[in-house]
Amino acid sequence: MATFGTLLLLWILTWNETGIGEAALAWLQRISMFDHFDGFAAGLVALSDVTYFVSLIVFASAATLAALGARAWRRRSKASTLVGLAGLLAVMVFADALANRWNVALDFTPEGRHGLSSHARRLLERVEEPVEVTAFVRSGHPGNRETAALLERLREASPQIRTRLLDLHRHPSVAKEYGVDTFGAVVVATERGRRILGSAREAFVVGAIRELTRDPPVIGLASPPRPPGMLAGAPAGSRRLDRLAQALEIAGNRVRPVSLDGPVPEDVDALIVGAPDFAWTPERIAELDAWLGRGGRVLALADPLAGPDLAAWLARHGIAPQGDVVLDPDNRIAAGEAVSFGVTAADPEASAPPGAIAASLDRPVIVSRAASLEVNDDAVVLLETGPASWATRDFARAARGFAGPDPTTDRVGRRVIAAAREWQPRREGLQGAAEAAQAVPRTARLVVIGDSDLASDAFLDFLSNRDFVENALLWLVGEEDLMGIRPRDREVGRKQLFISAGEAWTALLLGVVVLPGASAAIAIALLLRRRFAR
């Protein structure tokens, strides 16, 4: 019981982390089994964690041997055992201290998640001009190690990048030159200019490098006029696109609202349409159409609530939202709404764009109340649901959950959730060779997603949602070479956990039937063996 109690205590020691002081928490984390196990769960094998578990196993084994021999203890051996175990504890303490001081970690995740993200590596490999990254820290701060590691990764990724880690107090003139007045600030500088960042996070630094080494793409967001500084609408609540706008800015884009009450500004490289509170009128559709005809690039979030005008316009361009809602029983989120599910790449092997927009993702995209799409032959399907999915126009029945399809009215089978299309627009009124000669120099590109929730504030950080939207925009603006996976604000498996209904059922089967069944079978086998052995 004492062993069980000790192990349980070591496991749950830091669970109430908010109720413990910072200093005490740091020490408890050193002896917490849960905190040392965390890295393994995330695919990171660190020397400090390995040392902890090896020490624990050695000590527990020695203590067990001592306990088994306790019946035969004489007074002398009792004393030597206690002294020896105390020595073993001291070995554990110093081994842990050394391992923490000289900790090294190996990243065993397939995507190298604990190093630079694939998106960052692609960007940095293509940097062709000198970049200087300076981090201003406070000597002795525990976070310096992480900052230094990030700077090292940047240097390793590109010979063009020089990094400096400076103590802010010791370099007041450098800080003054850069206008830095806070610990933890990072300055990214190139010949084009410089950016001061609040903290040394990969997404910020890489976004600034992109902005300062390439011409930053301008992403328009079709939204009604609103006060300066606000990009997406207030009335839509959690379906707002504020976080998307913020993420795009961090990634090195310029984001600006576009009202569509006049021509789309010439400097806009790609336009996002389908914000939940944007009212479509024939005039706005005409402006959008005119822009696409000039080689515009559009990302349409066309969920069932987007309205018939936008759906009809998209249908004219080869990708038609069906005004229905899709359900996927196999991939619906366990304990979630029936209309929320994970959807994956239609062609996971696609290496060329636009197929690579979805194929480069490592997790499903979470959609909710998504409409299915019908696509022309020349369109590329990006996201597709599972074989058991179905689409219905009976929204009330879909929302009830656990309802099955009605074969007379619903369409059963894989449904397209996102697709892309590229074509060469022609100038109107020209025919034949003259038409070819007068073709618009830039191709028109269109990505349609049958859902706007996936890009909304509530859903953007889930699994691969942000990567999918940003990859789609990279293809639209012609920077497909940068498509990949970005660091997540909410790490999968730690700060967000999704399992599908199918996975939940498998886990239930394993936990409730298979494991107890196997234990019972072994017990019965042992019982029978003993009985027959007599």
Place this chain on the structure above:
Amino acid sequence: MSWRAALACWGGALLLAVAYVLSGPAEVEQAPLPRSPAAVASPGLPAYEVVRERIAAVEARRGDDVVRWTPAGAGWRIEAPPGAAIPAGVLDALVEQLVDGAVNERLDDARLSEQELGLARPSFTLRVEQVDGEAVTLVIGERTPTATALYGRVEETGTVFVAGLSLLTYADLLFAALR
């Protein structure tokens, strides 16, 4: 467990302890910039030592303004300028700052330029004379880039340090009382 095994355990612990001490702290501070390399910080070491009970006199100087005061019983007696009406609380607070907690961090780096720390043209100086005849003179320069602390130097040892901003606050009150 035999005594030999127990001894082996303690021997192992001793070896690891020696390795830990010899390996020193893992230093992450880097200094790739040739013009101003960062040095090791010593936040735990005092830059100077002033004990309140051993103070014989304190002198604060800013430009032409000089204030000098000495202990008198539980309080202070202002020697200069004669007749100055400076609240005793301000003198107390300033001395408390000198004795307790004025220094946040020592910057043991001779290559730090006096110019950039504002020590070439100090904001003010504080001289503490002690009963044994020793004196400590603090030269206070500019605010740090975060504007939450001040650079300073101990005149006698050349040690550069970062002090809390309260030192400036009480010094401002002290010199304002002369007006």
